[in-house]
Amino acid sequence: xxxxxxxxxxxxxxxxASPELTRRASEPAMRTPIxxxxxxxxxxxxxxxxxxxxxxxxxxxxxxxxxxxxxIDLEFHANEVTAIIGPSGCGKSTMIRCxxxxxxxxxxxxxxxxxxxxxLDVYDPSVDVVAVRRAIGxxxxxxxxxxxxxxxxxxxxxxxxTSRRRGDLHxxxxxxxxxxxxxxxxxxxxxxxxxxLSGGQQQRLCIARSLAVDPEVILMDEPCSALxxxxxxxxxxxxxxxxxxxxxxxxxxxxxxxxxxxxxTAFMLDGALVEVGPTREIFTKPGDPRTEEYVTGxxx
Amino acid sequence: xxxxxxTGELVARFxxxxxxxxxxxxxxxxxxxxxxxALIPLVLIVYYLLKKGLGAWxxxxxxxxxxxxxxxxxxxxxxxxxAILGTIExxxxxxxxxxxxGVAVAVWxxxxxxxxxxxxxxxxxxxxxxxxxxxxxxxxxxxxxxxxTGSSFAGYKGSLALSLLMLPVVIRSAEVxxxxxxxxxxxxxxxxxxxxWKVIFTIVLPTALPGMVTGVLLAVARAAxxxxxxxxxxxxxxxxxxxxxxxxxxxxxxIYSDVNSPTTSxxxxxxxxxxxxxxxxxxxxxxxxLISRRSRLA
Numbered sequence: 001x002x003x004x005x006x007x008x009x010x011x012x013x014x015x016x017a018s019p020e021l022t023r024r025a026s027e028p029a030m031r032t033p034i035x036x037x038x039x040x041x042x043x044x045x046x047x048x049x050x051x052x053x054x055x056x057x058x059x060x061x062x063x064x065x066x067x068x069x070x071x072i073d074l075e076f077h078a079n080e081v082t083a084i085i086g087p088s089g090c091g092k093s094t095m096i097r098c099x100x101x102x103x104x105x106x107x108x109x110x111x112x113x114x115x116x117x118x119x120l121d122v123y124d125p126s127v128d129v130v131a132v133r134r135a136i137g138x139x140x141x142x143x144x145x146x147x148x149x150x151x152x153x154x155x156x157x158x159x160x161x162t163s164r165r166r167g168d169l170h171x172x173x174x175x176x177x178x179x180x181x182x183x184x185x186x187x188x189x190x191x192x193x194x195x196x197l198s199g200g201q202q203q204r205l206c207i208a209r210s211l212a213v214d215p216e217v218i219l220m221d222e223p224c225s226a227l228x229x230x231x232x233x234x235x236x237x238x239x240x241x242x243x244x245x246x247x248x249x250x251x252x253x254x255x256x257x258x259x260x261x262x263x264x265t266a267f268m269l270d271g272a273l274v275e276v277g278p279t280r281e282i283f284t285k286p287g288d289p290r291t292e293e294y295v296t297g298x299x300x
Numbered sequence: 301x302x303x304x305x306x307t308g309e310l311v312a313r314f315x316x317x318x319x320x321x322x323x324x325x326x327x328x329x330x331x332x333x334x335x336x337x338a339l340i341p342l343v344l345i346v347y348y349l350l351k352k353g354l355g356a357w358x359x360x361x362x363x364x365x366x367x368x369x370x371x372x373x374x375x376x377x378x379x380x381x382x383a384i385l386g387t388i389e390x391x392x393x394x395x396x397x398x399x400x401x402g403v404a405v406a407v408w409x410x411x412x413x414x415x416x417x418x419x420x421x422x423x424x425x426x427x428x429x430x431x432x433x434x435x436x437x438x439x440x441x442x443x444x445x446x447x448x449t450g451s452s453f454a455g456y457k458g459s460l461a462l463s464l465l466m467l468p469v470v471i472r473s474a475e476v477x478x479x480x481x482x483x484x485x486x487x488x489x490x491x492x493x494x495x496x497w498k499v500i501f502t503i504v505l506p507t508a509l510p511g512m513v514t515g516v517l518l519a520v521a522r523a524a525x526x527x528x529x530x531x532x533x534x535x536x537x538x539x540x541x542x543x544x545x546x547x548x549x550x551x552x553x554x555i556y557s558d559v560n561s562p563t564t565s566x567x568x569x570x571x572x573x574x575x576x577x578x579x580x581x582x583x584x585x586x587x588x589x590l591i592s593r594r595s596r597l598a
Contacts, residue, residue: 102491107414134493144484148506161494161502206488213492 051079051247052118052135052216054099059113061094061103061271068094070271071113076217081239081248083262083279085255087299091271092251096219099249100136101129117217134162136217137210137246142226143202145194145209152190154205158213172212179245180208181238200231207238211246218242220250224257236261255295259283267291353575356568362576366554366569367538377565380573382540383554387580390455390534391524393544394462398523399516402470403505409471410478411500429468437464438529446533455541455548458534465529466519473515477508510591517588521581527552551577 054076061069069091076082084092097103098111101122115122122132145154155173173190177183182204186197194205203223210218220239224232239248239261252258258265259279266276267286275288286292293299361379405422413419441461446453481504489499505512530553537547551573558570 100491102487105487105490130493130495132493133491138488138491140484140488140491142484144482144488146485146489146503146507148503148509157489157502158492158494161489161492161498209488210492 050214050216050245051243053078054136054217054247054249055114055116056095056099057114057116059095059098059111059115061091061098061111062109063106064108068271069098069111072268072273074266074273074276076247076249077264078247079243079245080263081243081250081261082276083258083265084249084251084268085253085258085265085294086268086274087294088253090268092268093221094271095268096138096221096249096251099217099219100133100138102133102138104129130162134213135215136219137213137215139203139207139210139218139220139223141222143199143206145197145202145205147193147195149194150191151186151194151197151205154194155208155212158209162213176208176212177205179211179242180204181234181241182208198231200227200234203227203231203235204238207235207242211242215246217247217249220248222251222253225253232257255283267294269294349571349575349578352568352571356572357575361569361572365538365540366549366558377563377569378538380551380554380569380576382538382549383551383573384576384580385540385542386455386534386548386550387524387552387577389542389544390459390462390530390548390550391520393456393459394466394523395516395520397459398463398466398470398519402467402516402519403474403512405467405471406474406478407500407505409475411496411504426468426471429464430472433528434465434526435528435531437461438531438533440464441529442532453532453534453536453547455534455544455546458530458548458550459544461529461533462523462526465526466523469519469522470516473518474508474512477511477515478504480511481507513591514588517584517591521584524581524584525552525577527556531556551580 056072056074059069059072059074060067072095084095086092094103099115099122101111101115103109103111111123113123117132117135120127122129122136145151146157149157152170152173155176156169159169159172174183177186182201185201186192186205194202197205203226207218207223224235227235236257239250242248243263250258250261262279264276265279265282267274267282267288267290269290275282275286275291277287282291283295286295358379362384363381364379365382366378366380405426409419409422413422438461441457441464445451445457445460485503485507486499489503490496494502530550534548534550535553536557537549539549541548555570555573555577558566558573561567561570
């Protein structure tokens with residue numbers, strides 16, 4: 001058994017976390033994966049508190065000169081599922097892409113403000129963007145397993161790409177596939193191409209791939225919008241499982257889904273946060289009339 | 301429209317009118333004629349190549365150098381061994397130069413340069429290079445490496461001229477294929493926390509590989525058929541050579557010099573060499589097709 005990494009993490013204030021990330025940024029040669037490693041050989045223990053909280057402070061995002069996010073302050077509690085709802089084009093995806101700094105991969109896109117992972121500003125110039133993305137995983141709308149790789153290699157890809165090959169690769173892959181609820185379905189065909197799985201299985205494969213590098217936060221950008229209801233249900237069950245070890249932010253167009261999986265729900269409109277609160281509250285007695293109109297289906 | 305509507309009305313609405321049928325037939329006919337017209341020269345070329353070339357192929361055609369005696373009918377005029385060897389050696393070296401550089405340029409354009417002004421400038425000059433006549437590349441190498449250094453022809457200088465010729469083709473074809481790699485793949489790899497260079501080497505390039513092989517082989521095929529860049533860079537000798545630092549024969553140059561000969565048997569050897577070249581390039585294209593069939597992108 002490995003010792004729990006950081007007993008203070010539940011409180012959301014981890015004095016260790018910030019130096020960890022910055023240290024890795026300044027010392028690229030250091031290959032001790034502080035943020036990962038532990039998981040691997042053992043399945044995640046129940047109730048394990050490994051998620052980190054994320055706080056947005058005055059987050060603004062731009063594509064060229066158009067402002068997509070107009071100053072968002074929002075907190076995602078550790079080991080909770082927060083759903084982001086809102087009509088198309090309101091900036092939901094842009095917002096979560098700002099959290100792991102994927103937003104800046106789009107030519108002409110930039111972000112302002114602060115995104116605090118625990119106490120660390122991921123936009124601080126001293127922070128290594130690669131380390132940020134290792135700590136904050138992402139699952140995309142369309143399942144996108146690497147087409148040239150087998151099921152096994154897809155999951156191992158994260159470990160290989162981030163130079164964490166040490167230890168028992170097979171055990172790590174199995175643990176990740178088990179966590180994603182996919183192991184029983186693929187155990188006897190790990191060497192088949194990942195692209196040969198069904199859409200729902202592919203998406204769980206992508207979740208396993210993200211889990212393998214042991215992130216603290218997982219961002220999901222409409223992970224079920226390309227899936228049928230049964231596959232969707234499996235992903236939702238998985239989300240409920242996973243929040244014990246990671247903080248989850250999920251963008252969804254499906255309000256029933258938000259109601260089913262999320263502890264808290266945030267409603268966005270035109271690049272601004274309208275309100276955030278416990279999911280039940282948002283859906284039953286929202287504080288803002290626009291939220292009520294949206295959740296009752298009057299627009300959007 | 302209700303189910304009781306008269307049939308005549310339905311026919312008028314949904315039937316194909318005679319005028320449209322006629323237009324359709326004319327359009328189809330025109331396209332067919334154009335296709336046949338385009339095929340005629342192709343078929344004729346293949347026909348003459350086979351007819352004349354196969355006649356020139358003999359048991360020692362591929363095993364002897366074109367150094368034989370042309371005055372006596374009884375003796376052999378020699379084959380094209382040195383030309384085949386020279387073409388393969390020079391094109392191989394040219395590929396070894398042009399392919400890594402070309403792929404690197406394409407990776408830079410797609411992954412880093414994107415739509416910066418420098419990337420646009422590079423693309424512009426690559427396009428210009430694509431249109432430059434091959435003899436200009438030969439002249440360039442001739443001026444720089446032969447006149448400039450006061451040295452003589454050499455196989456590697458021919459290779460350099462060919463690699464200049466291949467470079468724009470490799471860059472453009474590789475760029476197109478790299479752009480086909482879904483952005484989602486790069487994003488998901490980057491989101492895993494992979495450094496960009498690793499994403500390129502382990503995700504982007506393997507995904508694009510089959511398509512890039514096709515483009516590279518097309519560039520190789522083009523280089524293998526060029527005479528002009530080799531005429532005053534590598535030519536000419538009749539002997540087989542494994543020394544890229546010395547004179548080197550090649551199939552296109554062999555054809556070029558043979559067709560100017562007054563001796564019928566030598567002209568026939570040119571046909572044989574031409575057929576050899578076409579078969580070589582055909583084999584390359586077959587390989588390219590087999591590989592691209594496995595491509596998941598193209």
